[in-house]
Amino acid sequence: MPPVVTGWFLLLAFAPGGPLGFLSDSVLFRWTGAAIAAGVMALPLMVRAIRLSIEAVDRRLEGAARTLGAGPWRVFWTITLPLSLPGLLAGTVLGFARSLGEFGATITFVSNVPGQTQTLPLAIYAALQRPDGDAIALRLSALSVAVALAALVASELLARRMRAAMVHGV
Template identity: 65%
Template structure:
């Protein structure tokens, strides 16, 4: 049952690769946006919040099509990147990572924002009265306190990337060895006669990877929490 073919192994490896890059690439922006939404007071905050969470309510195919219009070879951003930096995202695995990052970004921001809002501001103020700069207060006080939320956001983003299908297949298609992730490979197997066994194998792999990610996240968050209590 778990004797995967080379193409199936490629789909597994590509999914993990895309998920990790999507998670890592969106993390700095996720922390920044979460901080702005949790602490910022500026005009357009509600609009920013709506834009960030828009991928959650839009059909994934719509999100993928918007990415294709923007980051495709003829799109304004895509043509600029291709002509000036030689970066092509459409129909490449990097485009799959971008699509997965966009789809998982609201989940990451939400988890980190809730963690920031739960921080006791008096701890930060106490550090400030001792002469610490805002950046140093964030690095030494706020960041350690919100670390469990950051870990949760990272895992949610990775899990979303592992299961993303609509936006990915619309933006980068379903090219074996290049953009065919686990969901795309499972979909392909369901469309061909006798593909049920392959679809089942990849489904079991998807469940195993997702469960492992959740278990690791829980263990890491628990260790962080215990360390903070001891300190």
């Protein structure tokens, strides 16, 4: 689905008179709305990555844990979840990346209000619309590259630490 369509549906849902209209005052044209748009766009990607990593855990290990006296919940917390941690992390980073690049759903849903709903991509777009905006756009672009790199490095470090923890013990 194009992000613009998602944004429009969100607008219909949260507009006064819509099914979630009672929230319109606290969501429309506010940062909360921008966060909702980013979350809605990122969630499917995240859920998919996390589900795949949980499904990839060896069912035989879970069976072994059951025979050792662990009920389904203990198996989930002590076997399934720790073994799917790298995938959980990858899903989170993927979701973050999707949110960072979010444009269409946000601008359709909560517009482009400086200080409230103006995300990095929206601010860059707005700057480029002005004849003297190139310098600002450049600064903001550098900032977004830095944020993306920082997230990538952080996730890589975390993944390495988790792998090390799995091999050497927590």
